[in-house]
Amino acid sequence: MTKEYMQERIDLYSDMLYKIAYLQLKNSEDAKDIVQEVFYQYIKSEKEFESGEHEKAWLIKVTLNQCKKLWRSAWFRHTEGLPKQDLPSENRLEAEVIEKERRRDLAKEVWRLPRKYREVIHLFYFEEMSVKEICEATGRRTSTVTSQLTRGRELLKKRLKEEYRYE
Amino acid sequence: MNDFKTTYRDAVSGIETVHIDVDSVLDEARRKRLRAHRSRQKLITMAVMGGILCICTFGTVQAADYIKTVIKVNAYGFESADMVTISRSEKGVAGQGEEGIAPAGGLTEEEAAALEETKKMADDELVIEALEDTTQEYDSVEAFRKENPALFVLPDLEGLGYGVDSEKIWVNGNFISAQLSGKDKYIFFDRMDYSDAKEGHASSTVYAGGVYNERKFTTESGYEYILVDSKEEAQSDEVVIHAAISVGYYELYADFYGYEESEVMQILESMDLSVYEPGAE
Numbered sequence: 001m002t003k004e005y006m007q008e009r010i011d012l013y014s015d016m017l018y019k020i021a022y023l024q025l026k027n028s029e030d031a032k033d034i035v036q037e038v039f040y041q042y043i044k045s046e047k048e049f050e051s052g053e054h055e056k057a058w059l060i061k062v063t064l065n066q067c068k069k070l071w072r073s074a075w076f077r078h079t080e081g082l083p084k085q086d087l088p089s090e091n092r093l094e095a096e097v098i099e100k101e102r103r104r105d106l107a108k109e110v111w112r113l114p115r116k117y118r119e120v121i122h123l124f125y126f127e128e129m130s131v132k133e134i135c136e137a138t139g140r141r142t143s144t145v146t147s148q149l150t151r152g153r154e155l156l157k158k159r160l161k162e163e164y165r166y167e
Numbered sequence: 168m169n170d171f172k173t174t175y176r177d178a179v180s181g182i183e184t185v186h187i188d189v190d191s192v193l194d195e196a197r198r199k200r201l202r203a204h205r206s207r208q209k210l211i212t213m214a215v216m217g218g219i220l221c222i223c224t225f226g227t228v229q230a231a232d233y234i235k236t237v238i239k240v241n242a243y244g245f246e247s248a249d250m251v252t253i254s255r256s257e258k259g260v261a262g263q264g265e266e267g268i269a270p271a272g273g274l275t276e277e278e279a280a281a282l283e284e285t286k287k288m289a290d291d292e293l294v295i296e297a298l299e300d301t302t303q304e305y306d307s308v309e310a311f312r313k314e315n316p317a318l319f320v321l322p323d324l325e326g327l328g329y330g331v332d333s334e335k336i337w338v339n340g341n342f343i344s345a346q347l348s349g350k351d352k353y354i355f356f357d358r359m360d361y362s363d364a365k366e367g368h369a370s371s372t373v374y375a376g377g378v379y380n381e382r383k384f385t386t387e388s389g390y391e392y393i394l395v396d397s398k399e400e401a402q403s404d405e406v407v408i409h410a411a412i413s414v415g416y417y418e419l420y421a422d423f424y425g426y427e428e429s430e431v432m433q434i435l436e437s438m439d440l441s442v443y444e445p446g447a448e
Binding site for chain 2: 003006007010011014015018019022023028032035036037039040043102103104106107110121122125126156162163164165166
């Protein structure tokens with residue numbers, strides 16, 4: 001594997017893996033460490049993948065496992081709050097301000113979900129993975145993923161002030 | 168009605184992107200430092216979470232007995248308790264709320280159960296968030312000393328000729344931890360303050376892979392450390408040296424990565440532990 005190829009794979013997947021790790025760990029330093037470790041394993045394993053989807057599932061699985069390992073380690077770093085997002089200046093339309101706040105409220109509630117629900121919600125809605133792909137990435141059964149998605153949505157419906165369409 | 172998926176994707180897209188360089192991924196020194204930091208499994212955290220402190224009740228309490236703490240070595244690291252807790256454990260005295268300390272061979276049933284409970288609690292995000300919310304982190308010893316008056320003796324590594332590239336200090340209640348890192352060498356220092364544990368205390372420190380080669384090192388000032396070794400990782404020749412000592416109400420632990428035994432002794436010798444003696448403040 002040439003360095004250029006390695007960097008190309010890192011550039012292709014690092015953002016996705018960083019977001020997954022960040023949502024798990026709620027800490028940017030830990031998330032970055034995890035992503036670097038995942039790519040280290042990827043490079044050293046010299047694993048051959050059947051397809052891009054197989055490669056993606058493997059990377060997500062290793063990232064989630066690394067996050068789980070960190071959860072179980074004895075010392076946790078300080079949790080950060082939700083990442084700051086730019087608020088529009090006062091000159092912007094009020095509607096835009098309201099929209100940004102709405103997004104922030106939604107992200108906050110997903111942030112608060114139990115880790116396993118947060119995981120599947122993110123993979124389903126942000127990475128647009130199918131239940132089957134999520135099963136492969138997380139190592140869980142279809143029934144487990146389906147019920148975690150349902151349970152995650154139920155909690156969000158309870159907690160969010162606004163109603164959303166989920167399908 | 169708004170679409171959840173669209174709103175969520177818009178929200179998450181706002182999270183910063185990171186650029187990761189392949190050279191930093193392959194940097195073995197960085198990995199080693201991170202693995203060392205991650206692989207330190209300490210049941211002290213359980214004490215911080217209030218999961219494992221052993222409580223004893225007595226009719227009469229001899230305050231001076233709580234000062235003496237005994238640190239022993241078991242197969243996995245160190246275990247410690249104050250003299251009264253040990254005495255009750257040895258006598259097998261039944262009492263309300265009594266629990267024993269770990270026998271030399273390993274964890275008691277209660278501690279093993281508490282460990283399992285803590286592992287489950289690790290999935291309880293409310294607990295983790297509560298723990299994280301109380302941890303203060305400092306990026307240098309200087310920043311820590313400016314803001315926190317707590318007693319925490321650290322060596323002057325630069326003065327001893329060891330370069331220091333980074334310093335991190337974490338404070339959680341009576342537990343303070345420091346990481347001092349140089350090129351290929353780093354040390355973790357942990358300090359527990361049991362002055363608030365009016366009814367006794369017991370705790371364990373566990374190192375993945377177990378420990379061996381127990382020995383003692385006495386400084387010129389008369390402070391006796393217990394030293395043990397562990398392997399940095401399985402099938403590795405790299406030895407990590409661990410040191411433990413109790414002074415007054417304080418317990419101190421240090422983990423040396425990349426240091427020779429003579430260097431460890433030089434560093435421990437340089438630290439003035441008299442400040443931890445009762446009445447020294």
